[in-house]
Amino acid sequence: MNTELFGFPTVNVWVDAIIRLHLIVGLMTVVVMGLIYIERKIIARFQMRLGPTRTGPLGLLQSLADALKLLGKEDLRPRNADPLIFEFAVYFVFVPVFMAFVAIPFAFDWNVRVLELGLFYVIAISSVNVVGWVMAGWSSDNRYAMIGALRAAAQGISYEVPLILAVLAVAMVAGSLNLNEITGQQGHIPYIVWQPLAFAIFYVAMLAELNRSPFDIPIGESEVVGGPFIEYSGIRWSMFFLAEYAGLFILCLLASAVFLGGWAWPLGEDAGVLWQVALTSAKTGLLIFSVFWVRVTVPRMRIDQLMGFSWKVLMPLSFALILANGLILVYEWPDVFLLIPNVLGLVLLYVVVEHGVTRRRPRRLARPALEAEAAS
């Protein structure tokens, strides 16, 4: 069975798949190393520091140097750790993230495979890594790691639901789960215009899925000191790290494809491949930058607030959105009607975040009696 690879016909389908997968893995590794460098530079700018400057021009080789250093480090394993689970946990985090790239379109018809259920596939496969987190935390024989793993499990599962529902809202409007098709429909107007609430929910859930600030509770540096990865070192730890950034990249790619029009908006299918790749990269880059921005600005939430926000705020909102979308689509009301539940939901979300976070502060203290006591 033969196929076509970048214009070269008659390549065996297996050879073709292997070449594409290798390209993806190679590309990803380079992109992730670049992301780490860029994040360090951007965060340094936010914090009035310089970031890496010493390794190569402008510190460009810092990620490479770090990777080499990590390769050279001893692969430590605690004596009481469960060896099999401890070592396999890495793959459960690392492999799914890379597998998710199979369905992501970088330009028109530019992906490893066009999957009819691409959206479903990406979401499903990229949430497997929670298993890896729990394995890492359980097998490390460390209580901090255990707490971190349980937090990761609770958080990963809780935010998976609003994430899926938000994407589902778009899929309903698009009438397809094929990522290329969803993106292609956004040639004139991206779906963020029709579904702003879905995008807001997706963005928040994405931060939580990636364990990024303000939802970096499982790895909270000042509480559980790195969480499930506390006992990992050397190459294994660097693979977790790689997977984390690859996950960031993939979800931002997904968001840019589903909500921001990916390669399609505003140039459409006819633009050159390079233009389309540039568009996708620019939108993804913008999203990634905003994630970094959030990271340096906001404090960490607490686990109960995090869970409450998912189950009490995001989940009902996304269900309501899907219900409203369904009604509008079934009765074939005009498209503008789609905006009504979205805007209402956004207002509600704003009100909840701004005023609805209930805090029980202790009662006012009896002032005069205390003053008398202090004076005596």
Added chain:
Amino acid sequence: MTTAVPDTPAFDHEFETQDLMINMGPQHPSTHGVFRMVLTIDGELVTDVTPHIGYMHRGAEKLCETMDYRQGIGYMDRTEYLANFNAELSYVMAVEQLAELEAPERAQWVRMILCELNRLSSHFMFLGAFGTDVGVFGTAFTYAFREREFIQDLFEEVAGDRLMFAYFRAGGLAWEVPGNFEARVRETLELSRRGIKDLDGLMTQNEIFRARTEGVGHLSAEDALDWGASGPTLRASGVPMDIRKDEPYLFYDQVEFDVITGEHGDVFDRFQCRVNEMWQSIRIIEQCLERLEPGPIVPDRLPRMLRTPPGEVYCRTEAPRGEYGIYLVSKGGNRPHRLKIRSACLSNLQALRDMTIGGYVADAVVVLGSLDIVLCEVDR
């Protein structure tokens, strides 16, 4: 291997759960030094806390008894390394009271300026470290340290050292401040204003920050008084106790400032108290600068080797963390017979257990951060 199975029918009882004990510290990023607390947790809830202190114990009090009064000043720097001038002041004033010396006016004004500046730098340190405790990824820290660095530069110009100043002497100051002192202080205050505003905007206005701190770690005024808490920890609980107002030393009775109190006694109030105190410190320093006049910085007849008559004295001042007291017993001669440091942090830290139990693990970190402890001062 077979083990004897107990004779109870399986699953006739509910699942038994066991509380987990985690050891936070002495090597933990948010225990501010070598503090250790053993948390007993039920899921994410803290059911018991056992604080362990003493990792930093160096016998500073005993060491002070082996050296003369001037040498002891250096040890005060090392016990309270974030508010050195305030610690030196307590010691120096205790010795002065014992030796019946009085520092000249200029020396006292300079002391006041330096102590208030040190309060600023100490509180900047708190803001930065607290931001990290709450989970701002280093941004609060770098913002706070930018301004703290300017204050630190000023101290270096005055005392010749960045950390261990040893600049106050019984009777006055070690040497005259640099010629451009006033201008430099004004410049530093301007920068500090900017820093406080920036940090206030970054943290106080943040919804997540408020959700994390409001209503957390409540300490009632009665409990605070019972534990002997002092400083911002006590004032945040609503007790307007400030030694600068209650028993004015130096010239605190000649300057205007407000005693900042909180209303709720939670972590947010403690944070807010410190921020507002910084504004008051700036106010005090500005008034001091207007009153600063040329003059001698040591009394006319200061003996080379200070000897004190027998007696005992307790001298306390309002350090950034609360009441820093020196109890000094002399049996004559040039060194103290007994020296005891009343540490504000130790008393404040005792309230930790009450504030932490029933909260979340993440709250324990925040509550500890809000007490702003210096472990060297706790353990001495």
